[in-house]
Amino acid sequence: MAHTHQHNNFEALLERHHLKKTGPRLKVLSMLSAKKVATSQPDLESVMDDIDRVTLYRILSAFEEKGIIHKVFDLNGTANYAMCSSNCEENHHHDEHLHFNCTVCKNVYCLDDLNLPPLTLPNGFKPEGFTLYATGLCPKCSKSAEKK
Incomplete structure (x- = not known):
C-alpha cells in the first residue's frame, strides 16, 4: 500500500513539473528517494540495468533542471544527486544546506536540518x-573508528 502511495506521489511530482510519467523516470525517483545519501550516476547505472546510460543522463538532467533533484560533488569531484526540498523550482534551487562528505565511506549526506x-x-x-x-567521519564510520 505504501509503495502505491509513493508511486502516486512520484506521478504527481512529474505532472507538477510537466514531465511525462514514464517507467524509467518513476524508477529513478524511487531509487533516489529511498537513499539516505546522494548517489552518483554510475551507482544508479549499476542497479538499473534496464535503463541505458543516455536515458539515465537525460532523466537526471531533466530532474535537476526542473528542481526535483540537486547535484552535489563528492571528494573525488564526481557528481552525486539527491532529492530537492519541496521549495525548489525550475532553474532555481533552494538547497542551501550543508553537504557532508565522509572521508572513509565516501558517502555524501545532505544535512537539511x-x-x-x-x-x-x-x-x-x-x-x-x-x-x-x-x-569528516559519518556516524557509521565514526562508530567503527571508535571500536578499533
Whole structure:
C-alpha cells in the first residue's frame, strides 16, 4: 500500500513539473528517494540495468533542471544527486544546506536540518545559490573508528 502511495506521489511530482510519467523516470525517483545519501550516476547505472546510460543522463538532467533533484560533488569531484526540498523550482534551487562528505565511506549526506546563518555578501554581489561542504567521519564510520 505504501509503495502505491509513493508511486502516486512520484506521478504527481512529474505532472507538477510537466514531465511525462514514464517507467524509467518513476524508477529513478524511487531509487533516489529511498537513499539516505546522494548517489552518483554510475551507482544508479549499476542497479538499473534496464535503463541505458543516455536515458539515465537525460532523466537526471531533466530532474535537476526542473528542481526535483540537486547535484552535489563528492571528494573525488564526481557528481552525486539527491532529492530537492519541496521549495525548489525550475532553474532555481533552494538547497542551501550543508553537504557532508565522509572521508572513509565516501558517502555524501545532505544535512537539511542544520540551521545555517544567512549569507551576507559585499555590495554588488548577487548570489544565485551556494554550496557548503564539510568533511569528516559519518556516524557509521565514526562508530567503527571508535571500536578499533
